[in-house]
Amino acid sequence: MDQDNNQHEHEQEVLEPEAAETESVETSDEAGADFENKTREELLEDVKRLAHMADDYKTRYLRAQADFDNFRRRSRQEKEEFATYANVKILEELLPVLDTFDMALKTQEGSDVKMLLAGIEMVHRQLITTLGNYGLQEIGAVGQPFDPNLHEGIMQVESAEHPANTVVEELRKGYKVKDKVVRPSMVKVSQ
Structure with a gap:
């Protein structure tokens, strides 16, 4: 019996959307009939109203476009000014x-x-x-393992006191700001 009730409810759910589609078709038919019932003056009045709305939308669009162009121009000028005086x-x-x-x-x-x-x-x-x-910091080099991200190795040398691939001598100091290397250290590396 529960199966019969469930099946009956399902059939009603299927029928309801079909009824809604039929109503919308009838509504559009009524609108078409309403269109056919209008006089020429009423149609011309509708055309004028719609043309006025279209002009209004066009004006709003052009204003929004002009505002956006002005915003882009101001942003570009502010960036240039910031770069100049940073x-x-x-x-x-x-x-x-x-x-x-x-x-x-x-x-x-x-x-x-x-x-x-x-x-x-x-x-x-x-x-x-x-x-x-x-934020400028010196990059530690001598005695550190060679890191190609921080050091620029220009030559390898024999070293008894340093393990292989270790910075033996710093020829030019390297600097970084936070995690960004401004200039790598120029170093000699042990073999």
Whole structure:
């Protein structure tokens, strides 16, 4: 008996969508009949109304397109301006380093070499500190395993004190900012 009820419910579900399709066909037929019942003036009025709506949509579309073009232009200008002035802050912080260099160069000709060396060391410390404030870090090299992502090996040398494939000597320091290598270390590697 439950099977008969389930089968009867299923048949009703199948019949209901067919009834909905028939209703929509009848509705469109009524709209067609409504179209045929309209007078010429009513049809012309509908055409004017639809033409006005089409003009309104076209105007809205053109305004949206113009707004988008203006947005793209402003974004491009802002990017160019940012790129132009992005380095101003770091340059401002490097100016004291330049001032210290100027003071070191203005030392008297007969002045002590130790004073000149102390001035150069001070400039070096200032420069390292300023660049470090922007995330610049020295890449450790000597005694480290050779890593082609961090080191640029220019030659291999025999070494009794270092295991194979280890950096023996650093010829030029390498630097990175966070995980991005700015310049790899130029190194000699043990065989």
